[in-house]
Amino acid sequence: MYERALFALCLLTSVLFQSAASCDLRPVLAQVPKRLPAGYVISEGKKELTLEGCAVKPVAFTSSDPDFAVNTDGTIFTVHGLEITIKRFSVLVQDENGSEWRVDIVLSCKDEASQKSGSVAHKRAKRRWRPLPFNLFENDKPPFPKELEMIASDSSVNYTVYYKISGQGVDKDPVGLFILNKQTGMLSVTRAVDREQYPQFNFKAQVFDLSGRETDQYLPITVNVNDMNDNAPEFSGNRFFTVEERCRAGTVIGKLNATDKDEPKTLHTSIKFTLLNATDMFSIDAFTGVLTAKTNTLDREAQDKVFVEVEIRDMGGAPSGLFTKGTVVVNLTDVNDNPPTFKEKLYKAKVKENQENMVVTRIPVEDKDLINTPNWRALFEVTKGNESGNFRMETDPKTNEGLLYVIKGLDYEKTPLVKLEITARNDVPLVGVEPKWMSVPVELSVEDEDEGPEFNPGILYLKVKENVANGTVIGTYKAVDPEKKNSDGIKYYKITDPGNWINVVENTGELKVANTIDRESPLVHKDMYNITIRAVDESKKTGKGTVILQIEDVNDNIPVIPGTDLIMCSKGNTLSSVLVEAVDMDKAPYSSPFTFELGADNDGKWKLKDTTDTSVVLEPASAILNGVYSVPLIVKDLQGLGKEQIMNVRVCNCEREENGVGICGVRSASSSLGSLGILALVLSGLLLLLLSLLLIFICSTKRDKLYINDDTGTGGMLLKSNTEAPGEEVKDDALMIIPGGELVDGSVKSGLMESKNVTSAPGRYGQPLFQGGTGVYNTTTQEFGTEKYYSSGRYDNNMSGNLTMQKFSNTSALDTWKTNGRYLERKLAYFGEEEEGRYADDLLKTYGNEGMGSPAGSVGCCSIVGEQESMDFLNTLGPKFRPLADVCYTTNRTGN
Incomplete structure (x- = not known):
C-alpha cells in the first residue's frame, strides 16, 4: 500500500514538471537607451507574453508600472518619456480560462563598450534566465549531489561567460548546501534538507566574462523546500481537568491542544483527536479537541479520577498519518448525592429514671460523600417520641456519630419504655430526586429507682388577700410517694420564703399565715409571691414543689403627695x-x-x-x-x-x-432682709463711725520713730498661717533663731561668756555695735514720747548675755504699751535659755512645712526672772503665741 502511494506521488510530480517544462515563462530582459521617449517600443510579440507552449491563449495584459503599457499582441511600449538606468516591473497575462500568468520585465541601459563590434551595438542583446523560484523536497535520499536546476544568461551568446552563486546555503549558513557548475550553470544540492529548519533559501547568481567583468545584472534565486510529513503531532497545554460528579450530559470539561511542526494549513498538520477509552463517560470533538461529559451519571464515589487515553493523528486522521498518544486526567468533585445511612435497623439502649443531661447512646452512620465536608457531616434530629422535650441530639465532629442526650428525667412509673425515631441529614441539601433522608427507630428502656415524694401539681397557685390575719390556713400542699401512691410518713419543710409570711405544718402540709402579707411589698412581683416546699419521706428521699400566692389587693394605702x-x-x-x-x-x-x-x-x-x-x-x-x-x-x-x-x-x-x-x-437683698438684717446694717454703720474717730485720735498724737529690726525677713508684716507651725510663706530666715545656738536633740543649747577686747563698730539701724574677742555687744537707746529706754545685750555663739530695761521718766498710755513690748522682748530672750523642765517643750523649733498637730508647744512654764513688774499675762497667751513670737523676736544675731 505504501509503495502505491509513493508511485502516485512520483507520477504527480513528473506531470507537474512536464507541464512546467512545456509552459516555460522566463523573464523578459531588454537593453534600452537611457532616455526613453513616449511610445518607445520595448519588445514586440515576445513569446513569453503570448504564452507560447502553454496550450492556452492570452486575452488581456496588465502592466504593474503605469509608465508602460501592453498592446493586445503583447507589444510593450512607454506611455511617458522617462530616463532610466535599470527598471523592473511585471506584466500580468490572463488566459482564456481565467488563469493569470506573471512575466517579469527587466530593463537596463545600453553599454557600447561592452559590445564586441560596432555592428553589434545596433542589435538588441537577448538574455535568458531560468524561471524562479526553484523547489526541492526535504529529507531527500542519497546519492548526492543531485542536480536541481540550470541557470543561464543570454549574454553567453555574445561572450564567453562563467557563473557564480553566493549567499545563504552557499557561503553562508548552511555553508556548501548548494554548488554550481561555473561553465554550464547547473545548480545542485549536496545533502538532505529539513524544512522545519530551513523552509526557504535566498541567494544570488552572477555571470562574468573571461576578463571578470559582470556581463549581466545578478539574478536573485529563491529555493523553496517542499514539506514532507516527517513530524508527528504533539500535545500542548493543560491535560488536567475538573468537573462535578452527576453533571448534565454535554457539560464542557476542557479543551485539548496539539501542534505539528510540518507546514501549516496542509494535511500534514490537520490533526484529529480520538478517545481510546472511557467513551461511555466522555466524548471529544475530532478537530477542536473539546472534551465533554457524555452522561449525567459520573460518580465520584465509584471513581474520583478518570484517566482518559487520547490519540492525535495528522493527515486528517488518515491511516497513513503520524500520531501520538497521551493521557488526560479528569478529577470528579463531590456533590451531596449520598445521604447518611444507619448501620443498624434498630437501636436499643437503657436509661435510669430521673437522670438528666447525659448521653444515652451513640448512633453511627455512613456517608459515601467526601469526608469532613458539608456533604458528609451529619445532623441528627428526634423526629418522633420527643413531644415532651426530654431528648436532644448532637453530632460528634470526629466520628460523625449521633449522640442522644436525655435532658429531662424520665419517669419509670409513667413510661417504662420510650420509642423514638431518629433522622439523619447533611448540612446541605441532596442532589437529585432519588436519594432521601433516612430514619431509624430507637427503643429506650427506663430503669426504676426509689424516688422521693412528688408534689402534684408541681406548682400550686393559691389566692389570698393581703393583710389576712395571722394563723389563717390558706391551703394544703401535699406530696405523694410514687412507689406507694400515698402521702403516709411524708413531712414538709420550707425552702424559701423571703418575707417569712407562711408557715408549713410539718405533718399535714397545711399553709398558715405567719406574718402580714403585703401586696405592695417589693418581694411581690405582679401580685405574686413564691414559696418553695420540700417533702421528705421515711427513706430520706426528698421532693420539691412551688407555691405561688396570688395576692389580692385591699384598700390599705391612702393617696399621698410625694413632694410637699x-x-x-x-x-x-x-x-x-x-x-x-x-x-x-x-x-x-x-x-x-x-x-x-x-x-x-x-x-x-x-x-x-x-x-x-x-x-x-x-x-x-x-x-x-x-x-x-x-x-x-x-x-x-x-x-x-x-x-x-x-x-x-x-x-x-x-x-x-x-x-x-x-x-x-x-x-436680692431687698427681698431677703428682715428686721435682723436692718439692725445688722445699723450696727455696721456705728462701728465704722467709731473706727474713724479712733484713726483721727491716733493721727493727732506725736509720732516717734519706732525701732523695727527686719532681720526676720517678713517686711514688717505679720503673716497668717492656718496651722500652728510656720506656713510656706514664713521662711526659715523669718523665724526666731537664738544667736549662736547649736541643735542638740531638737533643742537649743547656750552658755555664758565674758566680755573682753571690746571694740566699737557701726551698728545696723543707727545702733552702736561693740565687738569683742569672743562676742558682740549690742546697745540700743530709743525714745518713746517722754521716756527713754536703754537695752544692752551680749551675744556670741553660745547664748544671749543680759538684757536690761531702764525707765527714765513717767510713761503715758502709749509709752506703757511700748514698755510692755520691751518686756515681751525680754521674755523672748529668756526662752533661749536652757534650764531644767524647759529643755524640749519650751524651746522654739523651726519647721520646714506645715503638718498635723501643733508644733508650738506650751508657754505654761514661762516666767519672768529677776523682774519686779507683773508680766503674768505672758503665761496665758496660748500655743498660737509661738508663731507670733517667731515673727516679733527682733534681737540682732551676729558672731564669729
Whole structure:
C-alpha cells in the first residue's frame, strides 16, 4: 500500500514538471537607451507574453508600472518619456480560462563598450534566465549531489561567460548546501534538507566574462523546500481537568491542544483527536479537541479520577498519518448525592429514671460523600417520641456519630419504655430526586429507682388577700410517694420564703399565715409571691414543689403627695400655678381617680383647677407676693379614703424651668432682709463711725520713730498661717533663731561668756555695735514720747548675755504699751535659755512645712526672772503665741 502511494506521488510530480517544462515563462530582459521617449517600443510579440507552449491563449495584459503599457499582441511600449538606468516591473497575462500568468520585465541601459563590434551595438542583446523560484523536497535520499536546476544568461551568446552563486546555503549558513557548475550553470544540492529548519533559501547568481567583468545584472534565486510529513503531532497545554460528579450530559470539561511542526494549513498538520477509552463517560470533538461529559451519571464515589487515553493523528486522521498518544486526567468533585445511612435497623439502649443531661447512646452512620465536608457531616434530629422535650441530639465532629442526650428525667412509673425515631441529614441539601433522608427507630428502656415524694401539681397557685390575719390556713400542699401512691410518713419543710409570711405544718402540709402579707411589698412581683416546699419521706428521699400566692389587693394605702415642697414661678401680673400629683400604692378600685379639696384652714388665697385622675393644678385666687405659703390639701381615693396634707409652696422669681418644675433664682437683698438684717446694717454703720474717730485720735498724737529690726525677713508684716507651725510663706530666715545656738536633740543649747577686747563698730539701724574677742555687744537707746529706754545685750555663739530695761521718766498710755513690748522682748530672750523642765517643750523649733498637730508647744512654764513688774499675762497667751513670737523676736544675731 505504501509503495502505491509513493508511485502516485512520483507520477504527480513528473506531470507537474512536464507541464512546467512545456509552459516555460522566463523573464523578459531588454537593453534600452537611457532616455526613453513616449511610445518607445520595448519588445514586440515576445513569446513569453503570448504564452507560447502553454496550450492556452492570452486575452488581456496588465502592466504593474503605469509608465508602460501592453498592446493586445503583447507589444510593450512607454506611455511617458522617462530616463532610466535599470527598471523592473511585471506584466500580468490572463488566459482564456481565467488563469493569470506573471512575466517579469527587466530593463537596463545600453553599454557600447561592452559590445564586441560596432555592428553589434545596433542589435538588441537577448538574455535568458531560468524561471524562479526553484523547489526541492526535504529529507531527500542519497546519492548526492543531485542536480536541481540550470541557470543561464543570454549574454553567453555574445561572450564567453562563467557563473557564480553566493549567499545563504552557499557561503553562508548552511555553508556548501548548494554548488554550481561555473561553465554550464547547473545548480545542485549536496545533502538532505529539513524544512522545519530551513523552509526557504535566498541567494544570488552572477555571470562574468573571461576578463571578470559582470556581463549581466545578478539574478536573485529563491529555493523553496517542499514539506514532507516527517513530524508527528504533539500535545500542548493543560491535560488536567475538573468537573462535578452527576453533571448534565454535554457539560464542557476542557479543551485539548496539539501542534505539528510540518507546514501549516496542509494535511500534514490537520490533526484529529480520538478517545481510546472511557467513551461511555466522555466524548471529544475530532478537530477542536473539546472534551465533554457524555452522561449525567459520573460518580465520584465509584471513581474520583478518570484517566482518559487520547490519540492525535495528522493527515486528517488518515491511516497513513503520524500520531501520538497521551493521557488526560479528569478529577470528579463531590456533590451531596449520598445521604447518611444507619448501620443498624434498630437501636436499643437503657436509661435510669430521673437522670438528666447525659448521653444515652451513640448512633453511627455512613456517608459515601467526601469526608469532613458539608456533604458528609451529619445532623441528627428526634423526629418522633420527643413531644415532651426530654431528648436532644448532637453530632460528634470526629466520628460523625449521633449522640442522644436525655435532658429531662424520665419517669419509670409513667413510661417504662420510650420509642423514638431518629433522622439523619447533611448540612446541605441532596442532589437529585432519588436519594432521601433516612430514619431509624430507637427503643429506650427506663430503669426504676426509689424516688422521693412528688408534689402534684408541681406548682400550686393559691389566692389570698393581703393583710389576712395571722394563723389563717390558706391551703394544703401535699406530696405523694410514687412507689406507694400515698402521702403516709411524708413531712414538709420550707425552702424559701423571703418575707417569712407562711408557715408549713410539718405533718399535714397545711399553709398558715405567719406574718402580714403585703401586696405592695417589693418581694411581690405582679401580685405574686413564691414559696418553695420540700417533702421528705421515711427513706430520706426528698421532693420539691412551688407555691405561688396570688395576692389580692385591699384598700390599705391612702393617696399621698410625694413632694410637699413646691415652687411656683412668679410671672408678674399673670397668675402663676403649680401641678400637684398624688400616688396610691393600691390598685383599682382602691386608688385613682383621686378627689382633691382644700383643707378647712385654707385662708381663701388659693383655688384648685384642671383636676385629673392623679393630679390637680394649684393656683392663687389673686395676686400674691413672693414668699413661702402653707396650703392644706385633702386627697382621697376612689373609696373616699384619704387625709389632709400640707403643701409648702414657695413663690419666687424663677431662674429657669426644667420639665415644668421651676428653679428659684438668687434672692436680692431687698427681698431677703428682715428686721435682723436692718439692725445688722445699723450696727455696721456705728462701728465704722467709731473706727474713724479712733484713726483721727491716733493721727493727732506725736509720732516717734519706732525701732523695727527686719532681720526676720517678713517686711514688717505679720503673716497668717492656718496651722500652728510656720506656713510656706514664713521662711526659715523669718523665724526666731537664738544667736549662736547649736541643735542638740531638737533643742537649743547656750552658755555664758565674758566680755573682753571690746571694740566699737557701726551698728545696723543707727545702733552702736561693740565687738569683742569672743562676742558682740549690742546697745540700743530709743525714745518713746517722754521716756527713754536703754537695752544692752551680749551675744556670741553660745547664748544671749543680759538684757536690761531702764525707765527714765513717767510713761503715758502709749509709752506703757511700748514698755510692755520691751518686756515681751525680754521674755523672748529668756526662752533661749536652757534650764531644767524647759529643755524640749519650751524651746522654739523651726519647721520646714506645715503638718498635723501643733508644733508650738506650751508657754505654761514661762516666767519672768529677776523682774519686779507683773508680766503674768505672758503665761496665758496660748500655743498660737509661738508663731507670733517667731515673727516679733527682733534681737540682732551676729558672731564669729
